Amino acid sequence: MSIDTVGFGALTVVAIMAVVTLATRWGGVFAMSLVPINDRVRQFIGAMSGSVLVALLAPLAVEGDGSARLALATTAAVMLLLRRPLPAIAAGIVAAAIFRQL
Numbered sequence: 570m571s572i573d574t575v576g577f578g579a580l581t582v583v584a585i586m587a588v589v590t591l592a593t594r595w596g597g598v599f600a601m602s603l604v605p606i607n608d609r610v611r612q613f614i615g616a617m618s619g620s621v622l623v624a625l626l627a628p629l630a631v632e633g634d635g636s637a638r639l640a641l642a643t644t645a646a647v648m649l650l651l652r653r654p655l656p657a658i659a660a661g662i663v664a665a666a667i668f669r670q671l
Contacts, residue, residue, distance in 0.1 A: 640665035 604610060629637050644661030648654065 636665040636668040639668050 626641060630641055633641070640661040643664035644657045647660040648657035651657065
């Protein structure tokens with residue numbers, strides 16, 4: 570049974586996904602407003618963001634194609650060089666695009 574046979578349109582599915590995304594983001598902000606932010610909580614939040622990033626990128630590095638690996642390597646190199654995430658991400662995207670065109 571696909572979504573189309575139930576009578577939902579693509580716009581309805583996107584709207585539901587948007588509402589769920591907003592609810593989880595706002596819920597997280599609300600939950601964190603109840604937690605006092607001290608040094609230990611800051612360290613935990615910093616460690617969690619790094620853990621999530623590694624969990625997202627590790628499978629890509631292992632199972633990705635050549636352009637994905639080149640994008641990861643380029644992003645890491647530019648990040649280490651400039652210590653700014655936006656240029657590093659842009660360089661990774663450009664590297665993957667050029668690799669895929671060749």
